[in-house]
Amino acid sequence: MVLVTKDVQKRDVSRLFTPTHIGKLKLKNRTVMAPLGLVGYNDARGGFNKNIQELYIRRAKGGVGMITVGLVAVDYQDFFDLSLPCPLYDPIDFTKTSKIMLEQIHNYGTKAICMISAGMGRSAFPGVSKQMWAPSEQENRFDPKKHHRAMTKAEIQQTIEDYAKGALICKKAGFDGVEIHAVHEGYLLDQFTMAFFNQRQDEYGGSLENRLRLPIKIVKAIKAKCGADFPVSLRYSLKSFIRHLREGGLPGEHFVEQGRDIEEGLKVAKIFENAGYDMLNVDAGTYDAWFWNHPPMYFEKKGIYNEFGAKVKAAVNIPVAVAGRMDDPEAINEAFDAKIDLVEFGRPLLADPDLVNKIKADDWEDVRPCISCHDGCLDRLAKGLPYSCTVNPETGHEAEYKLTQPLTKKRVLVIGGGPAGLETAYICGTRGHQVTLLEAQDHLGGAVIPGSQPSFKQDDYQLLVWFERQLHKMTNVTVKLNAPATKRDFNDPNYDTIVVATGSKPIMVDFGSKQMLKAETVLMAPNKAGNHVTIIGGGLVGCETALWLQRKGKQVTVIEMSDQLCGGPEHTPFANWEMITELLPFEGVTVLTETKVDHVEGTTVFAQDKQGRSKQINGDTVICAVGYKANDPFVNLLQTADKETYQIGDAVKPGKIMNAIWDAYYIAKDI
CATH class of the missing domain: 3.20.20.70 (Aldolase class I)
Known part of the structure; x- marks a missing residue:
């Protein structure tokens, strides 16, 4: 794709x-x-x-x-x-x-x-x-x-x-x-x-x-x-x-x-x-x-x-x-x-x-x-820090970070085509290394693809388009889709350096129902959601999914254990946090904070609020959006490989696009 x-x-x-x-x-x-x-x-x-x-x-x-x-x-x-x-x-x-x-x-x-x-x-x-x-x-x-x-x-x-x-x-x-x-x-x-x-x-x-x-x-x-x-x-x-x-x-x-x-x-x-x-x-x-x-x-x-x-x-x-x-x-x-x-x-x-x-x-x-x-x-x-830029880590460091041509051009294998892998390939390619990027799926982008489906996230998608365009113009970068990495790749003598950027996977909590859907599934196929949707998890993914589905005519309820959506302004930049937390109720989304899900029967959610009162939320679709976990299938190979290896981005710890790109930049600029 x-x-x-x-x-x-x-x-x-x-x-x-x-x-x-x-x-x-x-x-x-x-x-x-x-x-x-x-x-x-x-x-x-x-x-x-x-x-x-x-x-x-x-x-x-x-x-x-x-x-x-x-x-x-x-x-x-x-x-x-x-x-x-x-x-x-x-x-x-x-x-x-x-x-x-x-x-x-x-x-x-x-x-x-x-x-x-x-x-x-x-x-x-x-x-x-x-x-x-x-x-x-x-x-x-x-x-x-x-x-x-x-x-x-x-x-x-x-x-x-x-x-x-x-x-x-x-x-x-x-x-x-x-x-x-x-x-x-x-x-x-x-x-x-x-x-x-x-x-x-x-x-x-x-x-x-x-x-x-x-x-x-x-x-x-x-x-x-x-x-x-x-x-x-x-x-x-x-x-x-x-x-x-x-x-x-x-x-x-x-x-x-x-x-x-x-x-x-x-x-x-x-x-x-x-x-x-x-x-x-x-x-x-x-x-x-x-x-x-x-x-x-x-x-x-x-x-x-x-x-x-x-x-x-x-x-x-x-x-x-x-x-x-x-x-x-x-x-x-x-x-x-x-x-x-x-x-x-x-x-x-x-x-x-x-x-x-x-x-x-x-x-x-x-x-x-x-x-x-x-x-x-x-x-x-x-936070009292000099401003920079999520997609351009060189911003504010123009006097310090200079992409230099390495003395020895290396053959770099990048595993994973999400933002961390794309930035690694882009920086290594810009510096003149010979780069091969392996992506298991038929498209680049990783978790950003489903995350960019809402109409208000189109710039995230355009960032992926930009990466793909830059890599396509580099004759020293090869991108292979439908190409999952294997142990053989780690042992391949044609590679001097391996960067693992395999991203993360959504967490699915067993609440007792086999009918729950991942947020990623609904983001890629919104027709799979009925007219009354309950989203378990009021983090950024849950809230953005709720806003998008509500705007598509659904009636959405968000359930969050903590007292703050999106992790509060300590986790989400204040202007973004303030706007989405006000938009949700303004546009008709029902928000239940300090509410803990007990179990799910079919598409009915049973929960308790902070006073211990039972709640029953009826609907025809339940979405799980409780977070992500690192996808690190090569962790053992990284420890035993006889060559220069790195693990970056969500494959280490799930984070934001900024964490993935910055991790990749700092590694790739010095390979």
Whole structure:
């Protein structure tokens, strides 16, 4: 079986490669690298370390028109020292490391602006805010037991001055402009602008004019210090999507907006234009509706901010930029049809640094897709780690990881064609080894094939298509399907190195019924499920299967032993976890947490809740989705083989796509 790429419609995106301006700043094309948090990418004096310099330089080489370098702390008032780069901590070091980076970025004809931030206010992750301040006294977004105090007017004035000083240092360092972080996502400045969070009684609270005073004073202070022609952009969320405190409104849901609604948002956009902002970088959402700002795959539609950018563009005369999973020709053209000026790529540029050049060459099939999993980027940031990328382990390590040609070309056998095996073959093939990949089934992909069947998981499938295409182009890589490995392969003198990537198998618990189905079975053949489905196991596979079947018109019940679906936000990136756990009940799925299955009779499930009360869940289909176990049939041969051998990915311990790819990369780059 050969994997089939999706049909890419409306591929002509030539408008993306026309020049444009932000004020008097000319850009060679209309592509922008969106700002991303720089946790862990600072040096010992608050400048940019070598890894982040090389990351941005690599994207400039990849063709992007402008890079938004950020997130950078305007000062360490509310950020802990050296948690991010910062222009005011050591201006000499910040300037030096900026210049080293910018002169190479500029050599590619790419412009760069610096996003500077005053902090998160009540949206701070517990333990990462020094001052614990906000516009007015309130609870922390994530931990209501923690409280933020109101900023004093002296602290507000100091923040304004710090923005102006920081912007001037950025200008002297060679940046082409700055972006203010942010009246967006519920960060500190955004909290000032919303009556929902701002209960101040002074000139910074009350009326809309007062609530906008801080971001307006900031742009005026920067212009006064840096000059009227120095571009100042604003990261701006048109609509907040706050249903209630700590609750976001879902796509298609009718609710009363507690934050900024579109009517007020358009009024605010005009005010910001008149105040002197040169560009609005538009999206939607807040930390209370975090999945809007960091869209998981469950949105399905790409270009989710186009509708908001279009409304803003109709209201203002300055340039408008949008991001939001824009790695799709239809989304790009939809943006330009709406007169939006610039298209931003964040996560897609982490997945493929050559994205822009490949789009320009109409090589969409060669774009390594972002799968919107957040495991390699946002989840690492939330844990205080430098962001990288699930599908591209080199991201953030461009200065450290260089794929070198080995002194001795080896004959490498890869057993298993799932993501770990595919990455191993790709990296070994790229480095010049002679590679043979054996796959027991008639197709590549392993467990990702059933996992990618839901419509919202198509990017997972496209990742497999990408791998297959890259391997097909390599004359030194041979892929054999319907070719299960045997002991003979381990003893074959034609192989110098063996990498076992045999993946994992679903666990089937014996609950007493022979009629239970594996989640993989139903994902590959949904017609095998009846109209009333009970899924035992509320992990990621169980929940995604439930959402997909519910959308197909089934009535689904999910039973989970623990108190959290998908392992909770500790196991699943917060935006993804929050969205799917809210989508399930919103779309009609019955969710039973803290409920333990006792036994199954036919297709009826008998269980107990945490109070010990018996439950009987009737249905016509029962699906088991309780997890996976390693598939390691060659473990003994690995221990006795007389050659270089490795076991990687799910064959060692079941995990996510990221674990499989990263395991494979680290092994394959050094074979």
